[in-house]
Amino acid sequence: MPELPEVETIVRRLRVPLLGRRFVQVRITWPPMARPSVDVINLRLPGQAVTAVARRGKYIVMPLSGGDTLLVHLKMTGDLRVVGPGEASHRHDRVVFDLDDGQQLRFNDPRKFGRIYLTQDPASIVGQLGPEPLDEAFDETSFAERLGRRSGRIKAVLTDQTFIAGIGNIYADEALFLAGIHPLRRAAELTEQEKRQLYRVIRQVLSAALAHEGSSLRDEAYRGGRFQELVQVYGRSGQACRVCGSPIQRVRLGQRSTHFCPVCQRDAR
DNA sequence: CTAAAATCCTGGTGGC
C-alpha cells in the first residue's frame, strides 16, 4: 500500500537510471492495466525519451520527449524498478519496458490493481488531486478553512485524494493519533486548534516516513523492523497504546479498517 | 448533492 512517502522514494530511486532514457519496446501482459489501451501505448511510447521523473499524489509522472506523459499508479501492491539486462523475469511482472541502454523498467504487481497511463493531457489524470502536503504552497489557513466545509468523518476526508493528495489508510490513522483526534469526528466540527495540530502532524508523519524510507534505501537490512517501531496505531489493534497503554481499537469506516486509541483520541460521534 | 457499498485482484493467514 504505497502512499506518498513510498511513492516518493521509488521516484527518487528511478530518477537516475531513467532520466534521458528512450523507450525501445513495451510488453504488457495484463491488458486491463493499460490506459487508454495496449495498442495506443505500443504505438506511441517507443522512441520517446524520459525528460523528468516526478510524483503527484500517489502517481509517478514521467513527461516524455514526444509530448506524451507516462503515468504509473502502484495501487496496493505495485512496484516499479529498473533492472539490468540479465535480470530473470519475475512472476508478477505485468509491464516490461525495454530501454535504449539495454536495461528494463519493470512494473511488478501481484494484485493487478496498478495502472499505467499514456496521455498528452496529464491533467486529465492528476488534475483533480488536492494539494501536496509537503509543498510550500500547502498552507494551514486554507487547509483549516476547507476542513470546515466537509461534513464527513475526518478519516474519510484525509484519504480523499481530491481534498489532500498522497495520504492513505496508514498515514491517515497515524496522523489522527498524533493529533489526538478520533477518526469518526466530523471534519467541520474540529476546533481551530485541532485543525492546526492536524496540519502540523500530517507534515510531520509524512516527512518522518520519507526520512525513514530514505535511510532504508541506504540500508535495506533495516526495513521491516523499523516500520513497526515507527507506527503508533496502524495494524496494532489489541496491542497497548504506546502513550497510555490502552488497547488500540479497530473499527470499519467504509470498507477500510481504522485504528485508534480510545483514550488518546476522544469524542467519538 | 453526499455517502455508503460494490468492484477489481491474489497472497497470506487462521481455523478446523
Place this chain on the structure above:
DNA sequence: TGCCACCAGGATTTTA
C-alpha cells in the same frame, strides 16, 4: 497437512 473462508485497501463505479 490440506482445504477454505476471509482479509488487506486505492480508486472508480454503482446504488441509495
